[in-house]
């Protein structure tokens with residue numbers, strides 16, 4: 008699913024109106040109906056709904072929503088905030104359509120801002136994607152007052168004051184919504200951790216914008232949906248054998264961190280790899296053989312750390328490296344050898360990233376390789392330097408991937424996958440239960456398995472990240488967020504793959 012800019016969204020609206028031969032008020036009515044349906048589904052409440060409307064089309068939506076909720080038996084109070092002399096045509100059209108008994112309250116100065124209680128419901132329709140400067144003055148006072156009321160806030164399209172696709176200036180007030188129903192496509196701002204406090208839970212409500220326009224609209228940003236993933240999955244063939252699903256090598260584990268190798272190996276095997284060899288330092292031999300009997304185990308000559316590549320390294324289809332390996336000098340040498348000698352696709356995680364980030368010599372060896380990096384934000388900063396904010400991080404992600412022609416799965420609540428073409432795919436599965444040690448090792452194992460099965464690097468990243476989050480979402484039902492461990496994520500991989508191959512109702 009594409010993510011469009013605010014400007015493209017406006018064009019999509021205009022194109023839809025032209026294509027369908029409808030008026031912009033008709034499209035607004037559609038949007039208001041979609042929001043009202045979502046709102047009623049979400050909040051079956053008898054309490055009064057306070058709808059705050061700004062002067063633009065977002066405010067127009069608010070007025071139409073007020074009318075529709077009123078028609079459906081809700082107690083509604085609309086508020087018209089600020090200077091209405093420049094109100095949009097569709098705002099005015101919907102103001103006229105308010106029934107007699109629905110008298111809006113004008114809020115033209117701070118004294119008129121109502122004091123709402125915690126139990127109130129607020130619909131925030133002050134500003135949408137047409138916001139073109141930070142919110143200050145009376146509008147900011149209204150926003151601050153609504154935020155501090157403690158009432159439940161549902162935003163129309165986007166929390167008012169939040170810029171859709173660029174950094175909101177510091178001085179601008181922003182609504183802290185509990186939930187947001189956004190029209191047709193997700194907005195880039197929703198996917199960034201720095202906006203967590205504003206966006207809350209968000210849902211996309213379709214309003215039938217021009218498919219043709221959306222299809223043709225250029226963008227670098229995408230959200231991965233279940234449909235996208237199901238189209239990527241390759242069924243296993245009846246007459247297939249283990250040789251057809253790849254032989255993966257994992258270079259993982261170190262003294263005190265053999266668990267990382269166990270987790271990566273178990274996840275790799277649960278993700279369909281044909282054969283798996285794991286090389287661990289000598290101290291890990293019994294651990295691996297006992298904990299993961301399906302994997303073949305090789306030992307490094309070093310007792311505690313990765314220090315060499317296995318003999319015949321060419322025979323593997325993919326190599327996953329990093330979890331638990333540490334940053335010893337001998338390990339750095341081994342990573343150097345790996346980058347210098349291997350033409351395999353490499354999945355590079357954890358301390359392998361840290362070692363590369365700290366060495367210009369290793370970095371210089373990254374060119375012309377088939378590479379997937381799976382850093383968390385701190386590891387990513389070690390690679391690219393300090394970032395200023397989430398938009399800056401995205402820019403660095405795109406530039407790094409384009410420079411090294413590699414893939415990066417930048418882990419987070421919406422893991423962002425960068426590609427050599429400068430595209431970014433945001434993931435839509437996963438939950439805070441995954442914020443615990445070992446889940447990254449699991450992801451390395453999954454992606455390594457998928458590359459081994461001849462998925463392209465892009466497919467392996469998108470599918471791997473999605474199924475990793477989906478397994479955690481399925482684990483929620485039995486273990487919940489607090490108790491979730493990385494092993495729970497592995498244990499739910501079978502259900503996650505089943506869910507994707509045989510979608511449940």
Ligand SMILES: NC(=O)C1=CN([C@@H]2O[C@H](COP(=O)(O)OP(=O)(O)OC[C@H]3O[C@@H](n4cnc5c(N)ncnc54)[C@H](O)[C@@H]3O)[C@@H](O)[C@H]2O)[C@@H](O)CC1
Pocket residue numbers: 017020021031034035036038039061062063064065066068093095133134135136137138139140141142143146163164165190
């Ligand atoms: N264009 C369309 O056909 C549709 C638009 N829709 C709604 O319309 C919204 C976009 O509407 P608009 O483009 O009218 O924009 P907005 O309603 O977001 O706001 C634009 C108005 O606010 C003013 N403004 C912008 N920033 C301000 C600030 N910081 N302080 C004070 N005033 C400020 C502008 O001068 C303009 O009058 C969408 O988010 C969506 O809710 C939906 O009804 C779907 C159809």
Ligand SMILES: [K+]
Pocket residue numbers: 065131132133134135162163164165166167
């Ligand atoms: K809004």
